[in-house]
Each structure stands twice: as structure tokens, then as C-alpha cells.
Amino acid sequence: MKNGFIKVAAALPKVRVADTAFNTDEAIRLCKLAEESAVKVLVFPELNLTGYTCADLFLNETLLSAAREGLSRYLEQTAGTTLVSVVGLPFCLRGKLYNCAAVCQSGKLLGMVPKTHLPNYAEYYEARWFAPYEGTPTDITLGSFDAVPFAAELIFSCRDVPALKIAVELCEDLWVTVPPSSAHAAAGATLICNPSASNETIGKNEYRKSLVSGQSARIAGAYIYASCGEGESTTDVVFGGHGMIAENGTMLAEREPFDEDHELLISEIDVERLIHERLRMNTFSTTFCEKYREIPFSLPVLETNLTRFVDPHPFVPDDRGERAKRCEAILSIQSRGLKKRIECANAKKIVVGISGGLDSTLALLVMVHAMDALNRPRNDIVAVTMPCFGTTKRTKNNATVLCEELGVDFRTIDIHDAVMQHFKDIGHDPEDRNVTYENGQARERTQVLMDIANDCGGLVVGTGDLSELALGWATYNGDHMSMYGVNASVPKTLVRHIVAYCADCAESRGESKLAAALRDVLDTPVSPELLPADGNGEIAQKTEDLVGPYEIHDFYLYYLIRFGFSPEKLFRLANYALGDVYPPEILHKWLLVFLRRFFAQQFKRSCLPDGPKVGSIALSPRGDWRMPSDASPAAWLF
Secondary structure: HHHHHHEEEEEOOOOOOOOHHHHHHHHHHHHHHHHHOOOOEEOOOOOOOOOOOOOHHHHOHHHHEEEEEEEHHHHHHHHOOOOEEEEEEEEEEEEEEEEEEEEEOOOOEEEEEEEEOOOOOOOEEEEOOOOOOOOOOOEOOOOOOOOEEEEEOOEEOOOOOOOEEEEOOHHHOOOOOOHHHHHHHHOOOEEEEEEEEEOOOOOHHHHHHHHHHHHHHHHHHHHHEEEOOOOOOOOOOOOOOOOEEEOOEEEEEEEOOOOOOOEEEEEEHHHHHHHHHHHHHOOOOOOOOOOOOEEOOOOOOOOOOOOOOOOOOOOOOOOOHHHHHHHHHHHHHHHHHHHHHHHOOOOOOEEEEOOOOOOHHHHHHHHHHHHHOOOHHHHHHHEEEEEOOOOOOHHHHHHHHHHHOOOOOEEEEHHHHHHHHHHHOOOOOOOOHHHHHHHHHHHHHHHHHHHHHHHHEEEEEEEEHHHHHHHOOOOOOOOOOOEEEOOOOOHHHHEEEEEEHHHHHHHHOOHHHHHHHHHHHHHOOOOOOOOOOOOOOOOOOOOHHOOOOOHEEEEEEEHHHHHHHOOOHHHHHHHHHHOOOHHHHHHHHHHHHHHHHHHOOOHHHOOOOOOOOOOOOOOOOOOOOOOOOOOHHHHHOO
């Protein structure tokens, strides 16, 4: 439960129609099994104590009294558990019969939630036996237990984890035009429990899945769905026991219909993440309704063992086919953004500094896409390589091959003498290879590009990526500056995959020389090449040796910006997702580097050039990320 993680489960028991003793025993067994598995919230199917398919037996007092006795025995036998469970039964009140969910914990009944919408069409005819809840809350008693609320508008609030607020809707309630869960969420509920009875017909399971995942997205909440299965009557329909756990549009776990191997579907929801999502979305509707009543309960706050998937590379899809679609979509966004800028600026040329590295390669590919979309010749692209102290033969050769194969206007301007003159002008000793030595080269390159653009009526296209912006790994008013930054919201891990995708495309078109150059770019260590090469002429200044692996930084960047996770939670998730590759001390070291640099380098992001947003994370000061340049990181360092 620490860091907002709550282990939850959908129980999918076997039932015997109208055999409440057997069904109650099954519920007790699964409740205790869930407790052993550290589950904190457990949801049973609709009417699980009797079975959903009892039909006219629901009107028989023998079954109704047996159901009440079954609930009493369930409460007594689960008094030693701490989890909150949602159990289904018919319940008679004031001469009407209701289809109810009993919310239980530690042997106590916390409340009773009646079903609001009763399906009475096709194979369903619940209105034959049950009355719909019509919005009149009351209190009820069950045997020797204290009076508890009977209403649909109940929210069960955890004292120990304030973000955990549970509400219930039953089966058909999810299928209607305005599901009760929408109102529950607007009133503060973060977790919706749905005891359900949905039979199997061709394609229905996919539709149910879309309903559950879609509703969890609309309410920015978590959703547990448990439908009845084996043992229900098959007189006219068959039930498959479909179970689902979803969180804000993502299906965390699913028990497919007719899966007989899993009677407990378990995963973890992240209620802190849900609260952050609601805080950042000013369109999330919140309402105060006097009918809603909060029922407090307590849970022991323990470390939750994680089983849910935490993506170690959140910017990059795992599926190869999906990754190709993502890469093509990003290239389209980047190139169409640049196309619009070229048209509006009436640019005769577009200019880029090409180093033979990943970022400038991607920028060049985007520029080619843009010119092709404009039906303009590719030699309207001016690609300039500017070798200096750290340029290696490998990168220069790759830059040359790329430009020649793509058919752009390729120029080489050696800036060695210009930089040496600059050092002389400012009195800097070139043997002192400090930040002045490095940044002097970067700023000279930017000046060359800007002046070429002025000379040919063009604009300079920036190459810096999202990961570099997060770390501030750019020379202020050097490679930090351009007239349009096409890579500004593409992180380094994704840049790599887009270039790889372009290499595959080139290969499929028979452009083997271009494909080989792109793949060699991928194999080249990431470097600004501002320090001289080693004795073998190889790159000596490797970025990831200095600031850390980009896959770690991209992981921290995504989960910090997208979900506002605390440093402790970032570290925990990094160990969980990346622990097979990096030991904890390395992950902690680079987390501190990331946080310090992220805060200290905000001033560079505060004056970024324009550039297109391609995903859910961007650091533009005009859009997604507004932060004072002098904010202190003290509260984030641990």
C-alpha cells in the first residue's frame, strides 16, 4: 500500500445454483486465500451467494433467508481478515426485493449497495423479481449486526490511504448511458467494484473489455469487474467467468472467459497515480452530492509486492508492429509541423547541422519527409557538417553517406581555425579543455548555421531531443537554439527506434547503402564530440558515461512528468523494472543526477524554440511544462 499501490482481486468462484451453503463456503475460502495473497480489495460476482440464475426461486423465502444466513456466516468466518470484500446476494427491504452488493470487512458489514438499472430485454428479465434502486437511502440491520447504510451513493474511504475511495455499481449499471460510476468518481471514488453476471455470446467479451477499460479512462479511476461463471445454469445461456482489473484505460489483468485455472485475478492499482491524473485534468468533473455518504474503514499500511507490468521503456512500444506504426506516426507529426513552418516562413531553404549522430540523423530524415510532402527538391535542404577537435572519421563518413544518399545539398565547413581565433580573442588557452573549450565549438556551429540560413533565405532546424532537454545536455545559445526544433519532444530511446525503423524502410526499398549508414549511426556511441578522439581515432567523450544511460533517464523522465511520482517511488519502480540490468546503487546515483540536472537546467527549457509535441510528455514552456528556473530540488533529493 506504500506509494499508493493497492493489491486488488476479482474472485471467480464455482457456484451451485440455489445452494447458498456451498456458495458461502466458496466465498469464505476465496476471501481467506485472497488475504493470504495480501489482497486488500476483493470483488465477487453478482449474486454469488445464491447464484445469478435462480429465476423464480428468488421469490421464495427459503432462498432469501438462506442468503441472509450465508452473509452472516461469511461475516463471522472472515472476521480475522482485513481486506474489503464485495459479496452479492438478494435482499428484501420494505416489501421489495433488491439485487445487492454487501461491502464487508473484518467480520463487519460496512454497507449494502442495491442495483440501479435492471436489464429486462433479450435473455435478461431481472425486473420479474427485483426492484430498481430509486435513490432513497436508508439504514438496515442484518441479524445481530449494527445498522448500516443501504444506498447506491456510498463511498468507502480508507483512513490510512486517503486516495483509496471505493464505490460499487452492479453489472448493467456499467452498460447504461450514464453509468453510476461516473457520479461515484465525480464524488471522489477512485476504485469502482462491479459484481456482474454477463453471459457469453460471440464477441461480447471484447465489448465488455472495451466498456471496462473505457469507463476506467473516462473516470480516471480503477475498475474491478467480476462476472459469474462455472456452475450457473446453462438452460438458455452460458456464463464464462470474465474477470478484469483496469486502471485509467489500461487493462492491468484479465481472466478470459472459461479460464478454469484462475479463481483469483490479482493485480495492483496505483491510487496515487489516479489522483495525480485527476489533479492535472481540469476537465475532470467533481460534484458534491448530499446523497453521497462516506463510510470510513482502516487497512494496515504495508509494502505491496508488485506483480503488475511497469514498462522499463515507456516511450517505446514492445510490439514490433505497433512500434513501426508509432515511428511512422511520429515522423508524420514532425514533418507536417516542419512543413507548416516552412510554408509560413516562405523559407527557400532549410538548414541543419549534420554530425553523423542519432539526433541530427533523425532531424535530417524529418526534413526529407517535409520536403517530399511539399513536392520540393531535396537539395533545398542544406546539411552542414562542421568538423573540429573531436570529430571522428566514422561520424564524418556517416554524415557524408547519409547526405549523398538522401540527395540533399551537403557542405563541409571546418571550424577549427574559427574556434582557435575565438579562443585567442577571449584569451582562452586551448589546452584548457573546460566548458569554454566545449561550448565555444557548439556556439560556433550554431552561428555558422544561422548565417547560412540568413544567406540563403532559410531557417535552421534544431536537432536536440527531449532527453537532452530534460538533462540540460545542450550548450545554451548553441545547439540549444534553432528556428524550429523537430526533435524537441522525442526522447533518446525513441529517437533510436525511429532511426532503426527508417533503416528497415530503406532496406526494404533496396537502398542498402543508406540503410547501412543508418545502422552504423545506431551503433555509434552517443557523443557531442567536443573533446579530441582517443589514440585510435575513436570517440573519447561518451555522453552516457558522463550523465548516465538514457534508458534510465527516460524512465525517470516519463514517470516524473506524466504521473508526478515521488523520488522514492521512481527509485522503487526503477528497481522493479530495470533491476535486472542495473544494481540499486547505480539506479540511485543516476536518479540524483537526473533530479539535480532537471532542476538546474530549467532556464534552458524556459526559452526553447518552437517544436511539435508528438507524445504525452513534452517540456515546452508554452505548453506542457511550466516551472520556475530557480526552483529548489531539495525536497526531491534523498
